[in-house]
Amino acid sequence: MTNRLGLVAAAFLSLLVSMIVAPAPAHAAAGLRVSGTRIVEANGNPFVMRGVSHAHTWFTSQTSSFAGIKSLRANTVRVVLSGGRWTPNDASDVANVVSLCRQNRLICVLENHDTTGYGEQSGAYTLSQAVDYWSSVRSALTGTEDFIIINIGNEPYGNNGVSAWTSATTNAITRMRGLGFDHLLMVDAPNWGQDWQFTMRDNARTVAAADPQENTVFSIHMYGVFDTASEITAYLGAFQSAGLPLVIGEFGHDHSDGNPDENTIMSEAQSRGIGYIGWSWSGNGGGVEYLDMVNNFNASSLTSWGERIFHGANGIGQTSREATFFGGGTGDDTTAPTTPGTPSATNVTASGATLNWTAATDSGGSGLAGYNVYREQGGTDALLGQTATNAITLTGLSAATEYEVYVRSRDGAGNLSGNSPTTTFTTSSGGGPGGGCTATGTVQSQWGGGYVTQVAVTNGGSSAISGWTVTFTLPSGHTVTGSWNATLSVTGQTVTARNAGYNGSLAAGGSTSFGFQAGRPGNDTTTAGSYTCTAS
Incomplete structure (x- = not known):
């Protein structure tokens, strides 16, 4: 965002409290609903989203992804749908998605992706057209208010014509209610979801007031605009000070427009009781493959981003609680599952082992x-x-090392069993690094005075590696101005990139990535190239 404004805390005027008790809305919200700054279930139990997006419209055959997402303890999945910009997801398909949501005990945010980048991206639909789509699939959504949220349109404006967002969004909400939708509605910010012009922040109260059911939640997408803790806390704080509900409807650990501060995003969301939905499960392309959480839709094959969001600090595994509608939550199920049997170790190598248990x-x-x-x-x-x-199957273990391991079972409410009996095994000494380490750089974006490059690192060898080093040479006059997912050192024009602590271990055939931004003379159009990778 070259014209991005720095985020600052918004000052919202508080409403005067009337001395007269206001009448109840003519049509009260059903199921999931807004209560102040929070989302609550029909029984009043607070619900905090901890989930991921799944690109269903482009991968309709990957229906096992719902179970995979649930297996990693997510309580929410945001499902990408289309009404015609891509192959349409008709009422029958949406009904199947709804069934998968309920079957896998997931709150589902259904979003229409057709509106992405309207005003800036060719082929994008209007919010009014998005409402037409929801009308066409309404039969599949009747009676689902307890576990379905309707995200009217994804990132409904790019960076052009943003001033129209407020009226277009209020009109869409009004039409949805007029069509009989009683669901919790979610509305995305403009500026490709990142609201760097603060249109949603400054007009949120007007939009909220347009909903006769007072049941609309706002969604901010956090990528390169939100690369510092101060920007994140200021934006989240503005909505909480205004008493308005907000979720982080998309975010990542990296992006071509900058390096979002995912650690602050997740920790602030947790401390404030704000929901978050990471992007995305699998299937990314166009240079942002690093946003895949799992490889090839396989829940057992996490990427470094997947490890971070599911198993890291303030991640889904630590903080997710199943909706009480499905029998989960903090108060309904307090019974721990039984203790699993003693694990047995087989296929032990220098870097891994397979464990099985009862x-x-x-x-x-x-x-x-x-x-x-x-x-x-x-x-x-x-x-x-x-x-x-x-x-x-464990990977990334150290060679010639004794491991004593045990297993605990966990249920959908987050209860943990006792420890299984331990088992001990020792990895083999191995024969050194796996070899075949390669690195390929792809220019993500560039302008007159600089460019952003993403570098894919792949272990093409037959055994795991525990670390990697990539070297490359910058053209004369070029300088590194930023980097992510690696530690960079520069000597003259030679750059050495070493893995971070979380992405050095690569199984045979595994891959990861890092990126950097470089500055260059204004009349120069060259970029860095010729990347050499060494495994350790």
């Missing part, structure tokens, strides 16, 4: 969600992995 059972009503696998290390045990079934 499955646990759950009688608390939330259902068995999966297992946590720990390494016993004195008083501080390390989480080695999570799985939905009673088997796991």
Whole structure:
């Protein structure tokens, strides 16, 4: 965002409290609803979204993704739909999605992607056209207010004509209510969802007032605009000061427009009780493949981004609570599942092993969600992995090292069993690094005075590697002005990039990425090239 304004805290005027009790809305909200700055269920229990987006409209055959997302403890999935900009998802398809949501005990945010970048991107639909789509699939959504949220249109304006966002959004809400939709509605910000001109922030009260059911939540997308803690806290604080509901409807750990501060995004969301939905499960293309959380829609094959959002601090695994509508939540199921059997280790190599154990059972009503696998290390045990079934393949282990491991089962409400008996195995000494480490750079964007490059690092060898180093040479006059997912050092024009602590270990065939931004003389059109990778 070259014209991006720095985010500052908004000063919202508080409403005067009337001395007369206002009458109840003529048509009260049903199911999920807004209560002040929060979302609550029909029974009044607070619900905080912890989920991911799934690009269903482009991958309609990947219906197993719903179970995979649930297995990693998400309580929400945001489902990408289209009414015609891409192959339409008709009422029958939407009904199947709704069934998958309920079957997998997930709150589902259904979003129409046709509106993405309207005014700036060719082919984008208007919000009015998005409402036409929702009208066409209404039969599939009747009676689903307890677990379906309707995100009227994804990122409904690019950076052009943004002033029209307020009237277009209020008109869309009014039409949705007139068509009989009683669902919690979600509305995205303009500026490709990032609201760097503050149109949504400054007009949110007007939009909220347009909903006769007072049941609309605002959604901000956090990418390169939100690359500092101060910008994130100021934006979230503005909505909370105004008493208006907000969710982080999309965010990532990296992006071509800058490096979002995902750690602050997640920690602030957790401390403030704000929902977040990461982008995205799998299937990204066009240079943002690094936003995939799993490889090839496989819940057992997490990327570095997937590890971060599911298993990291303030991540989904730590903070997600199932909606009480499905029998989960903090008060309904307090019964822990049974303790799993002793794990057995097979296929032990220098860098990995396969563990199997007798499955646990759950009688608390939330259902068995999966297992946590720990390494016993004195008083501080390390989480080695999570799985939905009673088997796991561990990777990235150290050669010639003794591991003592145990397993705990977990249910959909977050209850953990006791520790299984431990088992001990020792990895083999191995034969050095896997070899075949390669690096390929792709220019993501460029302008007169600089460019952004994403570098893919792949282990093409037959065994795992524990680290990597990539070297490349900048053209004369070029300088590195920023980087992410690696530690960079520069000597003259030679740049050395070493893996971060979380993305050095790569299984055979595995890959990760890092990126950098470079400045260059204004009349220069060259970019860096010739990347050399060395495994360790």
